[in-house]
Amino acid sequence: MIGSEQQRELAANWTRAQPLVFSFLRSAVGTAEIADELVQRVALVLVDKYGQYDPERPFTAWALGVARFELLNYRRQNRTERLMFTADVIEQIASEAEDMGPDLSQMRVVLDKCIKKLSPRRQEVLNMRYLEQHGNDEIAGRLGIGKQSVTVLLSRIRASLRRCIRQSIGVGEEWL
Helix, strand or coil: CCCHHHHHHHHHHHHHHHHHHHHHHHHHHCCHHHHHHHHHHHHHHHHHHHHHCCCCCCHHHHHHHHHHHHHHHHHHHCCCCCCCCCHHHHHHHHHHHHHHHHHHHHHHHHHHHHHHHCCHHHHHHHHHHHHCCCCHHHHHHHHCCCHHHHHHHHHHHHHHHHHHHHHHHCCCCCCC
């Protein structure tokens, strides 16, 4: 059993690492639902094994190692899934995710700022599409507009976010 100070450290570390762990798992399994399930498994393992964590090592690397293990277990249990990567590809994705960790954290801060600059309606559309994972048909129904209008609106929102990010971090067209 971990103490209250360790619980706070674990919560802070997991809060920072979780988006990268989710991104890694999402890229490996192809669906947000399966990635969410695996993220929950990873979180449980991290809580159970936090006493074994070496604070001299980066927490995110440790969490990604646990995520790799959980992903390989999932892969073994679900061999009939068509969109599964080999163990070598999973290792390569995890390695790339570890290398990108700091950059992704910075990008997340910039993206959050850019999203806050959007109108409330555009923020609502983004939430429906990417957080609630609704399709364009359902979004159209909720907003009382056509499906094609949702497609155009999402395209304009993404373009607006790209411009905002480019301006915020000072990169050219080729980067985003």
